[in-house]
Amino acid sequence: FPSRLPNVGTTIFTVMSALAAQHKAVNLGQGFPDFDCDPKLVDGVTDAMRAAHNQYPPMPGVPALREAIAGKIAALYGHTYDANTEITVTAGATQAILTAILCCVGPGDEVIVLEPCYDSYVPNIELTGASVVRVPLTPGTFRPDFDKIAAALSPRTRAIIINTPHNPSGTVWTPAEMQRLQDLLAPTNVLVISDEVYEHMVYAPLQHESVARYPGLAARSFIISSFGKTYHVTGWKVGYVAAPAALTAEFRKVHQFCVFTVNTPMQVGLANYMQDPAPYVQLPAFYAAKRDLFRAGLGHTKFRLLPCEGTYFQCVAIDGLGVPERDLSEADFCQWLTREIGVAAIPLSAFYGNGFDQKVVRFCFAKKDETLRAALGRLARL
Numbered sequence: 001f002p003s004r005l006p007n008v009g010t011t012i013f014t015v016m017s018a019l020a021a022q023h024k025a026v027n028l029g030q031g032f033p034d035f036d037c038d039p040k041l042v043d044g045v046t047d048a049m050r051a052a053h054n055q056y057p058p059m060p061g062v063p064a065l066r067e068a069i070a071g072k073i074a075a076l077y078g079h080t081y082d083a084n085t086e087i088t089v090t091a092g093a094t095q096a097i098l099t100a101i102l103c104c105v106g107p108g109d110e111v112i113v114l115e116p117c118y119d120s121y122v123p124n125i126e127l128t129g130a131s132v133v134r135v136p137l138t139p140g141t142f143r144p145d146f147d148k149i150a151a152a153l154s155p156r157t158r159a160i161i162i163n164t165p166h167n168p169s170g171t172v173w174t175p176a177e178m179q180r181l182q183d184l185l186a187p188t189n190v191l192v193i194s195d196e197v198y199e200h201m202v203y204a205p206l207q208h209e210s211v212a213r214y215p216g217l218a219a220r221s222f223i224i225s226s227f228g229k230t231y232h233v234t235g236w237k238v239g240y241v242a243a244p245a246a247l248t249a250e251f252r253k254v255h256q257f258c259v260f261t262v263n264t265p266m267q268v269g270l271a272n273y274m275q276d277p278a279p280y281v282q283l284p285a286f287y288a289a290k291r292d293l294f295r296a297g298l299g300h301t302k303f304r305l306l307p308c309e310g311t312y313f314q315c316v317a318i319d320g321l322g323v324p325e326r327d328l329s330e331a332d333f334c335q336w337l338t339r340e341i342g343v344a345a346i347p348l349s350a351f352y353g354n355g356f357d358q359k360v361v362r363f364c365f366a367k368k369d370e371t372l373r374a375a376l377g378r379l380a381r382l
């Protein structure tokens, strides 16, 4: 039968993790920690199971978790969401993004994405029958180009997807950039899907600019985040959406027929764990130390370091390497690096619809220091 997604294959993250396993490479490709989460979090979930929190929770999520999420957003970003009508717990950010798109976008609409962008956005939009409008981030710096975004807006634009801190580049939007977006959208009805999964990985002196801080944006935004990133539990697949009540009502219409609700014991465990802000407050310092270790080591290699303002990703340019490596496509280079040097990376071309190749690859540094040192030892051979 005709494919709904004829241009889609297996995600690059799955492909590179399989190749890394096959060649026993250090896997700095797919973004996930190689260390475990806080045992207290595991205890909280097993306690919840033993306390019989094992049946369906309310459709939008366990109330205590929604309260904790609303409390965190209010404390950090100064905007109070109503836990009953404006917060929904989702099966990771991935489901949240798809559900947000499905509930507001349809055939004839246009949705703006800023490339490079996370690989699920474009297929999600295509599934609705809407058109994808690709706007490049500024080459080299990966900063938003508001002239280009303004030129891409049309009467058919239904939504724009933004992502700060940005996967893959680590760029963190400034207050001035958020303000520019707010001003640009003010005369329009365009919705914002704000992917903020790396909100707790922003390195000093910068701070995370949630759309929640900008009333004109908050009023038109779905804010999406993920506990997987924040608490080192990517396999739990629990995230959330915060959005004004009218948007949340539409979101929940789709959510209830998509997953209906998300597993109960993890929500109860997360709700208790969130009572202590220390784990997410301390996360930037934790990851900044890993970033600095990794960047210092890469300084002794032939890779050219790009900035890393946030996320747990470090991008490097491969143009300083010898031939033939530097002349390979990014994708072929990543395959070669995995097979021959024993370190897996992700080509940036995977984040572009047209496979744009700028000779930049992404490493994930959410790894034990010893893992990072092992990878650096191998990369120094280049």
Ligand code: PMP
Residues within 6 Å of the ligand: 031, 091, 092, 093, 094, 095, 118, 163, 167, 195, 197, 225, 226, 227, 228, 229, 234, 237, 238, 239
């Ligand atoms: N958005 C971005 C930018 C991501 O990097 C990820 C994780 N790879 C997701 C969404 C999906 O998050 P989750 O694992 O919670 O579904």
Ligand code: GLN
Residues within 6 Å of the ligand: 011, 013, 014, 029, 030, 031, 032, 167
């Ligand atoms: N978000 C992770 C990354 O960018 C991977 C998630 C996935 O494998 N789908 O590496």
